[in-house]
Amino acid sequence: MTKRVLVTGASKGIGKSIAKLLCDNNYDVYICARTKTSLEKTANEIHAKGYFVCDLSNETECVELMKKIGKIDILINNAGEYVWSPVEKTAVNDINKMLNLNVKAPYILTSLAVPYMKRHKWGRIINIGSISGVVGEANASLYSATKSAFSGLTKALGLELAEYGITVNTINPGWVETEFAENAVEDNSDFSYEEIKNTVPQKRFINPEEIAQLVKYLISDEAKGLTAQNISLCAGLSAG
16 A cells, blocks of 8 residues: 655655655655645646645644544655754743744654554654754754754654564755755854855765755664664765
């Protein structure tokens, strides 16, 4: 039976690459994001099974999304937001928004997806974290904090769900060749795109398709023994 997948934050960038690869490999892929225009365009382009416009920072919309989709076999928690700010200048509104979208939403979606997975003794949960949650990022402590939450969640849920044939893993990308990364550099950094690239051991940014290929492997039956792991896909950035 064809596996049903939900990819959050899938209108562009990493989420779009993941959704496209899984569509190309005959999964029934459902995608969601906040902006209808780009989401609809992506859904048509990749031939998604369905798409839903929603704001996952709103708990009610998380619940409604899962009601509309129904059962899913594979959950890709990709949606997230970045804030660059010294800790003393970080607004309370940003704290609440980031915690809701980067931490609370994945937890709620997981809690709603797991009962079906348990009944069928099979499931895959992939969280897209960040290298910033592994090594830290100055002036992005809020983002680092929310992404590091995936580490504990992944380990705990990996243990909790192992006996049901459900695996839980997190991918922590470094700098990725996306519009998101370019905007982060232009808007928030004292360094240029090329200067940042030179700080990466492989002297390059990760391609979104590399992340998609890793997701494809992690959700396969060949990877059934790989769970509760936090994997850094960062061109060596986490090593030094």
